[in-house]
Amino acid sequence: MKPRRVEDRQDHYYWRAKKEGYRSRAAYKLKQMNAKFGLIKPGYWVLDLGASPGGWSQVAAELGASVIAIDLSPMKDIEGVTFIQGDMTSEETWEKIREIRDRFDVVISDASPKITGHWDIDHYRSVELVEAAFSIARRFLKPGGNFVVKMFQGEETPKLYAEFKKHFRFKKLHSPPASRKRSSEIYFIGKGFGGKFKPKKDE
Structure with a gap:
């Protein structure tokens, strides 16, 4: 959902993103979490x-990772990022990911x-997305890998x-400074995935 215009006019991170060339103010949330928790390092593969x-x-990508990005909506090209347009919960999308990288x-x-x-309604829809993201993490995270989900x-x-x-x-619920107060x-x-989940062949 796009931010309301009134909020944009009052939002430091919105204007900072415009100035620094980020596509959304959410970029600062990941920057802040990475600075605090060391989630992404050069040479990593990120989904x-x-x-x-x-x-x-x-x-x-700026942090030196190779990135595969997934979304139903289109996304303009980013250097160092491979974009797959599709439903992140579909087997078809998973196969496209696996063609590039399986862990x-x-x-x-x-x-x-x-x-x-x-x-x-919004809370339960969010829960569905979170559970879907974790299901995908089960399939694609390396043992010892890291997971961040809103x-x-x-x-x-x-x-x-x-x-x-x-x-x-390591596990923690965290609200970065760039999250809106309201x-x-x-x-x-989550850091240090246990690798306990090995999907069955028919999953």
Whole structure:
């Protein structure tokens, strides 16, 4: 969802993104989380889910990673980023990913559902996206890999955290400074994936 114009006029990170050439203010969220937690390093392979318009992919590429970005919506080219337009939950998209790379050092997702303005609906739609992102991380993360996913806080958040944290050496819910103060978004950060999940051939 595009930011409201009134918010844009008052938003430091929106104008900073315009000035510094980032496609979205969300770029600063990943920059801040990476500076704090050391998620992406030069030479890493990164899978960016729900990537369009590309702010997170830009940052990952700047950090020296090779990036595969996935989104249903189109995305303009970024140097160092391979874009696949498709549904991140579909086997067809997974096969396209595997044609390039079958294991990744980091899986990231800043995907948001279409906002309805109804908190319960938006929360549960966010949960569906988060669960889909983790399902993909199970398939593509290397043992020891890192995972970052956005979720909207709500009654399902503790359940998601309890499930995810079992599979990472380091785990934390974190709100970077670039998140809007009024926002209910929070990020799950997991480092050191346990590699416990090995999908069955028919999954």
